Structures are given as C-alpha cells and as structure tokens.
Amino acid sequence: MAAREAETIGVIVVDVQGDFTKFKNGSLAVEGTDEAYIKAVEESTKKLKAAGFPIFATQDWHPKNHASFFTNHPGKKAFDVIKLHGKDQVLWPPHCVQNSPGAEILLDEKLFDAIVKKGMDPSYDSYSGFQDDGGKRTEMDSLLKRYGIKKLVVYGIATDYCVRATVLDALASGYRVVLIKNLCRGVAPDTTQKALEEMKSKGVLIKGDSALF
Ligand code: VGL
C-alpha cells in the first residue's frame, strides 16, 4: 500500500458494548459475541492502531425513555415492530442506557482517537454513526474530514443494524469502505446475509480479516 494512501485510512469500530455481547450477559446479546470475539476485535484494533491508522468508535448511548425500548410502549414486547415517524421501528430490550455498565465499550478506550455517541434523542433511533433516523448528523463526518480520511475499515456489532447503517451512510458521504466480516456479528442470520449482499452490491469490499491493513 502506498504510504500516502495509508494516511487516508481510518477505522470505525461499531458498538462493541457490553449490552450487545454474550461476554457481558448483555440485554441484547448478539450471537457469537463471546470473549474470543472481543479479544479478536481488540487484537486487530491494536494492530491497526500500531500501523498508524486513526481509530474511531461508535457508542449507542440511549436515555432511559428511548423510543426504541419496548418497555416504553405499553402492551408491546421485545422485537415487535411499530411505526415510528412513519417508518418501521424494531422494539428492542432496553440497552446501552447512558452511564450504565452495559453501555461501556469493551475495548481499552485509549485505543480510540474519538468516540462518537449516538441515539441520545429519545424520539429517534440511530443505527448509523453518521446520523439519526430524524436526519440529525453526528460529528462523524466532520471528524473524519478533519483527519483527512477517504477510506474506512469498518467492523463491530451488529452487522444487520448498526454496522450496515454506518457503512451505507459512509458510502453516501463519499468514503470507500472495507468491511471486515470476521470481526462482525449479526442479530439474525437472514438479515445479516442480506446486509452483506447489499453492502457488497453498493461497492463495499468485504474482507475476511484485517490482515492487509
Ligand atoms: C444496535 C439495535 C439497537 C446495533 C443498536 O448496534 O446494531 N442494534 N441499537
């Protein structure tokens, strides 16, 4: 890889937080998120940092009264789908509540050049690290521009929700994207497969591991 290209590559580690993992007995634990998975994510992230790439994280960071929690909709149960602002909204178990242990990122926070929090508006969900479902942008794009990033290496949880949305918004914002599949975990096999195919068809390079970076 040309040295000048290396300077323009950034990494986004999506939502590697306790509540999404079996490792921490999370409230929305995704299949395959055991201790070995977290270690693999940490090792790869350390290597990418040692190679000189800026490392960013997204962090789901919801208030207790968040509209995506089934508990805030009387009569509804986890994984029901409702209409919210005219769009389908999956109702999740409460997760990643601000300042709760389950919201903590499971990697050493010193690894990150910046952490972008999302999902703070109680009335909108925000799978994407770039913007919420109401269209309110986070600081992600301006942050990446400040670092001169043109190409993103992305991995984390969940392939079919926050990874997918972050990757699609990265493409829409003009970044080239490499997805590291072995460092991603999805909520359900069918939606995960669909998300991988969708990302690939839109130009994302899907790689098994982060070895080349
Ligand atoms: C996520 C569901 C709800 C994710 C976040 O990180 O993929 N999924 N909130």
Ligand code: ZN
């Ligand atoms: Zn969430």
